[in-house]
Structures are given as structure tokens and as C-alpha cells.
């Protein structure tokens with residue numbers, strides 16, 4: 001089809017690459033022992049958390065940090081290392097690692113700049129190649145090598161596998177750490193925000209508080225709510241002498257919600273009182289506890305929900 005003046009008629013404009021799409025998802029670092037994963041995670045987490053706030057947070061230990069950005073949310077999770085399985089437990093652990101890997105959106109494969117690529121790197125590259133996650137190669141410890149060596153390592157890494165990007169960083173000097181976060185965020189899927197603005201990382205206190213609420217909510221009805229309850233502490237605020245805690249109790253079905261709440265909310269009141277007393281004992285402070293019961297349909301079968309709920 002031609003436009004009246006003979007030029008090709010304009011087709012619908014393609015979606016702009018810089019369209020304001022909010023992205024959110026999970027990312028983790030993998031790599032052989034000593035590759036620099038922990039140091040890199042700390043470098044990222046340390047920087048971002050310092051500027052966000054030091055409000056308390058939520059959920060269990062797997063979440064290291066939630067990085068809030070204007071264009072999205074990057075949730076960094078910890079994974080244990082993959083080992084050559086020698087026992088059934090070893091195999092189970094490896095299964096667990098693979099399970100985590102299969103749930104994340106972005107994987108950063110860490111390879112040190114100052115050591116030759118070895119069997120361990122090839123093994124992990126093979127393991128993660130089949131996953132749905134976008135795999136980036138992260139060449140770590142760049143401060144330890146000169147430019148020539150770095151160039152050689154980047155080339156070697158590019159031949160190791162099919163990576164969406166290769167990013168050299170130094171967690172020690174901080175070089176390119178921000179760039180790495182930008183690149184990772186770019187590969188997250190479009191998604192609504194996964195966590196509230198003030199949630200930053202896991203925090204033992206918060207984890208314990210969530211557990212106390214969960215225990216209280218299960219009291220006496222454990223058989224009717226097997227594993228179907230999860231608690232997320234959404235917010236903790238200090239107001240004068242009182243610590244205000246806002247928490248969501250998630251169940252899978254409306255019938256379970258009814259059980260937790262009870263007739264005329266009588267049971268929820270008991271749960272709240274009991275949990276509040278326990279939390280006050282834990283914190284040694286006066287506590288105001290606000291509980292909301294929410295239905296998160298089939299959360300046990302939904303990896304994203306599971307992560308959000310700390311499993």
C-alpha cells in the first residue's frame with residue numbers, strides 16, 4: 001500500500017524501546033567457589049541500602065536485597081553453591097539450587113578476571129544454559145588485572161557460552177557495579193512492583209516477627225491450614241514508644257481466610273493479641289500490631305508468590 005504521495009504508508013509505530021515499562025523480578029549470582037559472588041553482592045547491597053533507608057524489612061533469608069529503582073525492582077536472592085553430589089542430601093541440595101535457579105529471571109555467572117576459565121566454570125555454564133533465565137557473564141576482580149589480560153578474559157568468556165551480556169566489574173574498587181545493576185534490571189520481565197517501597201532486605205528481627213504471627217495464626221487450627229499460611233511483615237514504624245507493625249497473613253483460599261478470621265473476627269483478635277505479646281517480649285517494646293488476612297490464590301504453586309512470601 002502506498003500513501004498518496006507515493007511513499008510507503010507509515011505502519012504502526014513500533015513500541016519505543018525506552019517506553020516507560022516497569023520491570024521487576026529476581027536475580028542471583030552463581031559461579032565457582034571464590035569467584036567473588038559474596039563480595040559483589042555486598043558491594044551492590046551495601047550501596048543501595050545505604051541510600052534507601054534503614055527501615056526494617058521482611059521475609060526469610062533467601063532474599064538479600066530489594067533494589068528499588070524508578071524503572072523497576074531487582075530482588076537479589078542468595079543461592080547456595082552447586083556441588084558434586086556425594087550423598088542424597090547433596091543431591092537434594094543441588095535440586096534446591098536448581099529450583100532456585102529455575103525461578104529467577106536473571107543469573108549473573110561470576111568468573112574472576114585473574115584466573116583461567118576452568119572445568120568448574122564450564123560445568124556451571126552448562127547447568128544454567130537450559131534455564132529460562134537470562135544469563136549474564138560477570139567478569140569479577142578486574143582491579144587485579146591489566147587491560148590486556150582483561151581483554152583476553154572477556155574474549156575467553158565470550159567463547160565459553162551464549163551470554164546476553166558480559167560485564168566486567170570490581171567489587172573492591174566499585175568499578176562498574178552500578179552498570180551491572182543497570183544491565184541486570186534491563187533483563188527483568190515487565191511486572192508490577194513485587195515488594196513495598198520500604199522493603200529492603202531480610203532482617204532477622206522481621207523474620208522472627210513473621211514467624212511469631214504465623215505460629216499464632218496456626219494455633220489450634222494447624223490441621224486445617226497445613227502449610228497454607230504465610231506472613232509478610234510489610235512495615236514497621238517507630239512512633240514514640242510504640243512500634244507499629246503492619247503484617248499480611250496470606251492464605252490460599254477464602255475458606256481458610258474465614259478460619260483465620262473467625263466469627264466476628266474473634267479469632268483474628270486472639271491471634272493478634274497472642275502474637276503482639278510474643279513480639280513485645282521479643283523486642284522488649286510496646287507494639288501495635290495490624291494484621292490483614294489476604295487470599296493469595298495457590299501461592300504454593302506460584303514461584304513468584306513463593307519468593308515474595310519468603311520460601
Ligand SMILES: Nc1nc2c(ncn2[C@@H]2O[C@H](COP(=O)(O)OP(=O)(O)OP(=O)(O)O)[C@@H](O)[C@H]2O)c(=O)[nH]1
Nearest residue numbers: 032033034035036037038039040141144170171172
Ligand atoms: N581484588 C579483588 N578481590 C576480590 C574482589 N571480589 C572478591 N574478591 C576476593 O576474592 C575472594 C573470594 O571472594 P568471595 O566473594 O568470597 O567469593 P565467592 O564466590 O562468594 O566464594 P564462595 O563463597 O566460596 O562461593 C575474597 O578473598 C575476596 O576478598 C574484587 O573485586 N577485587
